[in-house]
Amino acid sequence: MTVLLREAIGDRLRHARTNQQRTLREVSRSARVSLGYLSEVERGRKEASSELLAAICDALALPLSELLHKVAADIGALTAVEHSMPEQAVEESTRPTGPRASAEGGRLVPAIVGENLADLRIQPALSHRIETSLGGTRAGAVFAA
Structure with missing residues (x-):
């Protein structure tokens, strides 16, 4: 980046x-x-x-x-x-694990935390789709940070 x-x-x-x-x-x-x-x-x-x-x-x-x-x-x-954190390590660290998890994206982006500009921090922006079976039905959720 x-x-x-x-x-x-x-x-x-x-x-x-x-x-x-x-x-x-x-x-x-x-x-x-x-x-x-x-x-x-x-x-x-x-x-x-x-x-x-x-x-x-x-x-x-x-x-x-x-x-x-x-x-x-x-x-x-x-x-x-x-x-x-080399680029390959960034990709590997944002890749979800588990049999039914699939990554839809993941990268490091700057983000403002708080109202003060001095609070600029680097935070991961992740979007993962995690699928699981609950009580015999399939459910899926998208999580973003």
Whole structure:
């Protein structure tokens, strides 16, 4: 799982904006950036220049240094997970066991825990279908974390 800098920056900018309960339109006007371009930056589709990042951070009252520090911590956490658990081990650890269990998916994704952006953690996002027989009838359930 490769993390792109523009995606990590975009995620942090979007979280900062939504935590302030502000719209894209409000921030784009304040930063003097087109709404469409700001949206593309938040989605990690466009690489923002340093001047543009400074303008967006000013509009959000978020110091640029704080944004970059948090992005560096996010990427460091994701990179640490990648290096400590090889891709094959990730696939094996998310594969259910048992005669009737079948994996429908499983991967590591970043997730926000709590309302504070400092609470960014890596959590497994799993979706497994587990089938069992109860009293002679077949039952199935999908579990997601």
